[in-house]
Amino acid sequence: xxxxxxxxxxxxxxxxxxxxxxxxxxxxxxxxxxxxxxxxxxxxxxxxxxxxxxxxxxxxxxxxxxxxxxxxxxxxxxxxxxxxxxxxxxxxxxxxxxxxxxxxxxxxxxxxxxxxxxxxxxxxxxxxxxxxxxxxxxxxxxxxxxxxxxxxxxxxxxxxxxxxxxxxxxxxxxxxxxxxxxxxxxxxxxxxxxxxxxxxxxxxxxxxxxxxxxxxxxxxxxxxxxxxxxxxxxxxxxxxxxxxxxxxxxxxxxxxxxxxxxxxxxxxxxxxxxxxxxxxxxxxxxxxxxxxxxxxxxxxxxxxxxxxxxxxxxxxxxxxxxxxxxxxxxxxxxxxxxxxxxxxxxxxxxxxxxxxxxxxxxxxxxxxxxxxxxxxxxxxxxxxxxxxxxxxxxxxxxxxxxxxxxxxxxxxxxxxxxxxxxxxxxxxxxxxxxxxxxxxxxxxxxxxxxxxxxxxxxxxxxxxxxxxxxxxxxxxxxxxxxxxxxxxxxxxxxxxxxxxxxxxxxxxxxxxxxxxxxxxxxxxxxxxxxxxxxxxxxxxxxxxxxxxxxxxxxxxxxxxxxxxxxxxxxxxxxxxxxxxxxxxxxxxxxxxxxxxxxxxxxxxxxxxxxxxxxxxxxxxxxxxxxxxxxxxxxxxxxxxxxxxxxxxxxxxxxxxxxxxxxxxxxxxxxxxxxxxxxxxxxxxxxxxxxxxxxxxxxxxxxxxx
Ligand SMILES: NC(=O)c1ccc[n+]([C@@H]2O[C@H](COP(=O)([O-])OP(=O)(O)OC[C@H]3O[C@@H](n4cnc5c(N)ncnc54)[C@H](O)[C@@H]3O)[C@@H](O)[C@H]2O)c1
Numbered sequence: 001x002x003x004x005x006x007x008x009x010x011x012x013x014x015x016x017x018x019x020x021x022x023x024x025x026x027x028x029x030x031x032x033x034x035x036x037x038x039x040x041x042x043x044x045x046x047x048x049x050x051x052x053x054x055x056x057x058x059x060x061x062x063x064x065x066x067x068x069x070x071x072x073x074x075x076x077x078x079x080x081x082x083x084x085x086x087x088x089x090x091x092x093x094x095x096x097x098x099x100x101x102x103x104x105x106x107x108x109x110x111x112x113x114x115x116x117x118x119x120x121x122x123x124x125x126x127x128x129x130x131x132x133x134x135x136x137x138x139x140x141x142x143x144x145x146x147x148x149x150x151x152x153x154x155x156x157x158x159x160x161x162x163x164x165x166x167x168x169x170x171x172x173x174x175x176x177x178x179x180x181x182x183x184x185x186x187x188x189x190x191x192x193x194x195x196x197x198x199x200x201x202x203x204x205x206x207x208x209x210x211x212x213x214x215x216x217x218x219x220x221x222x223x224x225x226x227x228x229x230x231x232x233x234x235x236x237x238x239x240x241x242x243x244x245x246x247x248x249x250x251x252x253x254x255x256x257x258x259x260x261x262x263x264x265x266x267x268x269x270x271x272x273x274x275x276x277x278x279x280x281x282x283x284x285x286x287x288x289x290x291x292x293x294x295x296x297x298x299x300x301x302x303x304x305x306x307x308x309x310x311x312x313x314x315x316x317x318x319x320x321x322x323x324x325x326x327x328x329x330x331x332x333x334x335x336x337x338x339x340x341x342x343x344x345x346x347x348x349x350x351x352x353x354x355x356x357x358x359x360x361x362x363x364x365x366x367x368x369x370x371x372x373x374x375x376x377x378x379x380x381x382x383x384x385x386x387x388x389x390x391x392x393x394x395x396x397x398x399x400x401x402x403x404x405x406x407x408x409x410x411x412x413x414x415x416x417x418x419x420x421x422x423x424x425x426x427x428x429x430x431x432x433x434x435x436x437x438x439x440x441x442x443x444x445x446x447x448x449x450x451x452x453x454x455x456x457x458x459x460x461x462x463x464x465x466x467x468x469x470x471x472x473x474x475x476x477x478x479x480x481x482x483x484x485x486x487x488x489x490x491x492x493x494x495x496x497x498x499x500x501x502x503x504x505x506x507x508x509x510x511x512x513x514x515x516x517x518x519x520x521x522x523x524x525x526x527x528x529x530x531x532x533x534x535x536x537x538x539x540x541x542x543x544x545x546x547x548x549x550x551x552x553x554x555x556x557x558x559x560x561x562x563x564x565x566x567x568x569x570x571x572x573x574x575x576x577x578x579x580x581x582x583x584x585x586x587x588x589x590x591x592x593x594x595x596x597x598x599x600x601x602x603x604x605x606x607x608x609x610x611x612x613x614x615x616x617x618x619x620x621x622x623x624x625x626x627x628x629x630x631x632x633x634x635x636x637x638x639x640x641x642x643x644x645x646x647x648x649x650x651x652x653x654x655x656x657x658x659x660x661x662x663x664x665x666x667x668x669x670x671x672x673x674x675x676x677x678x679x680x681x682x683x684x685x686x687x688x689x690x691x692x693x694x695x696x697x698x699x700x701x702x703x704x705x
Contacts, residue, residue: 019045020071021053028064029203030057030105031196035071042096042118043080044089050122051091054099054107065203066107068100068126069196074113075135076122081144081289084280093118093150101125106206106213110199111135111186114174121150124159127214130188130202132195136174137185143172144292145249145285145656149276151217153256154268158219160184162226162261166236169257170250217265226261233258246532246654248284252276283666287658290704291648294641294659298490299479301638304472311423311477313484317342317393319410320400321352321383324427327456328397330356331485333377334457341383342390349383356381359457387413395481397450399427407431411440411447418446423474425450426465429501433467433494445471448478451498452487453650454544461650462487463498488649493636499628499646502636503660504537506627510619511537513684515560515597518608519616521578522589527616532654537620539587542577546570563596618675619683625664625672629690632661632703640703661703669697 019036032053036046050068057066070076079093100107100122109115109126115137123129123137131137139148139156147153148169157165160183168175168183180186190198205211226232233254237244244250252275259271279285316332318325321341329339343349360374369377387410390396396418398410407426414424424447426436437447449465462482466475475491482489492498497505511524525536535543546561547570555562564570564577569592571577572585579587601608628643637643644659657663664672673694676683696703 019043019049021049021056023053023056023060025057025060025062026200027204028062028207029067029200030060030063030065031067031069031200032057033069033071037072039074039077040070040072040119041078041080042076042093042122043083044091046076047091047093047096050096051099054103058099058103058105064105065207066103066105067110067196067199067203068107069110069199070112072113075109075111075115076119077114078116078140079118084289093121096122097125097150101215101217103127104213106203106211108199108203108206110190110195111137111177112195114138116140116174117148117152118150121148121152121155124152124155124216128187128202128206128211129185130190130195130199131177131180131186132192132198133177133189134192135177135180137177137180138172138174139169140172140174142170142249142253143288145247145282145288146279147249147253147256147272147276149272149280151269151272153253153272154260154265155216156185157226157257157260158222158265159216161222162229162232162257163236165257165260166233166254169253170240170244223261247656248282249279249288252279284656287656287662287666290641290658290662291644291655294645294662294704295488295649297639298488298642298645299483301475301479301491304476308472308476310480311394311421311473313337313394313423313477313481315340315393315395317390317396319387319390319396319398321349322399323454324452324456325397325399326352326356326359327454327458328399328427328452329381330359330377330457331487333380335485336380337484338380338382340389340393341381342387343383343385346385349385353378353381353383387417390414390417391419393418393422395423395425395477397425397427399452402429402431404431404435407436408440411436415441415443422446423448423477425478427452430497433465434469437467437469444469446474448474449492449494449498450478450482451492453500459650460486460488461500461646462489463492463500463646463650464489465492465494465498467494488645490642490645491638492646493634495631495634495636499631499637499643500650502631503624503627503643503647504651506623507620508537509684509686510623512560513682514611514616514619516601516604516606517611517682518601519611520589520594520597522587523611524616524620527613528620531617531621532657534652538578542571542579542581542587544571545573546577560593560596560600564593567592569593615679619679621660621663622672622676623683623687624660626676626687626690626693628661628664629693629696629703633690633692644704658704665702665704669693669702670700673697 021034024031034049034053057063106127109123109129111131112135115123120137120139139152141148164183177186177189181189188202256272259268316337316339318329318339319342321343329341332339357378360377363369364371364374396414400406426449433449437444447467448470451463451465453459453461464478479489515521521538525539528536547565550565555566557563557566568574569576572581575581578593580590581587631637632640640661643661647653647659648655653659
């Protein structure tokens with residue numbers, strides 16, 4: 001069974017039908033070169049090319065050692081994900097591995113670019129590995145809810161040891177060649193650009209020194225050493241419990257490495273095979289593979305041609321150096337794009353800049369940046385109190401108070417100041433981008449929403465809000481800028497809350513309603529936490545601050561939130577909100593909140609009933625699905641998978657459940673509809689079933705397939 005480092009470019013529809021191989025003999029070294037553009041995926045044709053090349057070299061009496069190297073920009077970058085779940089076609093990945101591992105002549109893998117998943121599992125069957133310094137190796141299967149199923153979990157620990165294999169395999173990262181050398185995965189680094197010659201020289205050394213025909217599968221010393229550390233696996237599980245919460249794949253990967261330590265190779269491989277088949281057929285891996293492709297699909301806008309001219313964003317202006325402005329600016333400094341921040345007062349500007357510096361210095365303290373990098377990034381950020389400095393920027397992102405009058409005033413000024421062709425973006429969370437564009441500027445086509453999420457330097461999601469008049473160029477530029485600064489961008493049309501917050505609101509309404517029926521805030525939060533969300537709606541409100549949009553002057557004590565604010569229980573920052581917090585900000589249910597809830601219920605003549613876990617989950621999550629369906633039918637979202645991409649990247653939706661729309665498909669849309677109907681009036685007077693949801697359910701269709 002092959003394992004995957006997926007690459008959408010591996011789509012057989014676009015990949016050429018044939019792979020190439022050549023064998024060149026230099027003295028007693030046979031150089032087998034294979035190629036299958038664009039990324040040398042281990043598709044059937046490639047596997048055949050490898051087998052043919054190796055057989056040829058093995059049959060040549062002059063050849064005493066074999067260098068295995070790839071054409072193009074990378075080593076074998078992984079399996080062909082499109083072959084997943086289909087009957088295997090010979091030669092299998094196992095056949096390829098056997099021919100290499102059982103070769104009577106030593107095979108040296110020469111690695112450049114990336115050696116990922118199945119690609120690394122092939123390299124692990126070679127007797128030695130050399131790489132250029134820029135190469136990276138990794139087993140990223142865990143990110144797709146899988147494990148390396150072609151011996152990777154058995155061979156890697158034998159070469160790097162169990163502890164390092166645990167990090168390597170459950171981390172799924174692309175590990176730089178130098179680190180691979182340090183852990184023993186790579187035997188030697190050869191100079192950049194000289195891979196072939198370096199590998200041939202290494203092969204000659206193997207022969208000259210009479211080095212053994214080393215099979216990784218036979219190495220045992222590190223496994224014996226690991227058997228002397230019985231606490232190794234328990235400690236690792238405990239240390240990573242939070243990171244792995246809810247995911248099945250990390251545990252399966254760990255169990256495979258345990259098997260490598262305790263069982264002979266072939267028995268360990270049988271464990272690996274069994275667990276791989278369980279994962280590949282399971283819903284989590286399906287969801288994670290779906291999410292992988294959903295994220296890439298989100299970058300595509302069907303009616304915007306790929307040759308749309310894009311503004312070259314060499315300088316950015318940001319208006320407002322508050323919570324969002326500062327974080328947004330960091331994204332640009334991180335990729336070397338200079339940014340000018342505009343504020344109304346020096347004090348606000350200084351405060352904003354100081355927060356940015358503090359964030360960078362914290363990263364430096366954690367070893368993520370050098371002191372010099374902190375200064376380089378800060379040097380890219382300048383401040384001004386004069387909007388006229390925005391005359392030469394290519395992109396402006398407005399991040400001032402959420403107030404339409406102020407935003408209009410600012411866009412009016414931008415219209416006068418900015419050069420023609422500049423893209424004018426607003427980071428508004430909920431205001432009407434069309435109104436900002438048309439009422440305030442003479443160039444509504446240049447206006448687009450770029451909705452970042454807090455903290456803006458950390459959160460991956462960027463909702464790119466397409467106004468009625470937004471030009472293809474402004475839209476495509478915003479999408480490309482998002483990609484450049486490492487965000488996952490998804491397009492949303494204009495509506496209150498756009499995709500993400502609009503659905504969150506639907507969830508919040510149900511959560512609030514259930515509090516008035518007898519579920520306490522922590523009961524609701526617990527259900528959503530157990531479902532896999534990082535926190536529930538009430539914990540989230542406490543984190544954000546209950547007083548967002550609240551003021552004492554206008555407060556009427558009409559909601560639980562207002563009463564909490566009036567009592568100065570404004571969330572984590574005040575040590576209390578829906579929850580009570582200790583000094584370390586650990587939450588515990590609050591008697592004060594409970595009493596407020598009970599008082600409200602008494603005043604409204606409501607009697608508490610037991611609200612089941614099932615009801616809490618269904619009403620919150622299905623309400624989101626229903627709103628998502630409306631967003632889809634209104635054309636606010638381009639596709640259901642974009643909604644899922646928004647939720648996974650911006651709201652902590654557990655990726656192993658594939659996003660709300662995918663999740664609804666797994667539950668079954670008829671069930672979703674039936675349950676929402678069964679709750680009837682409890683859903684609230686404003687609740688209406690989405691006609692699209694009802695229709696798809698009636699027709700036996702799905703959102704995402
Ligand atoms: N905080 C969030 O979680 C979040 C998330 C997404 C989007 N947003 C949106 O981002 C925008 C900014 O929110 P924030 O949380 O950063 O607010 P903030 O209050 O922290 O910062 C706003 C900043 O804008 C400055 N400002 C106000 N008027 C100005 C003007 N005319 N010219 C220049 N600067 C001016 C203020 O001095 C302040 O520093 C809002 O539209 C908000 O809805 C916020």
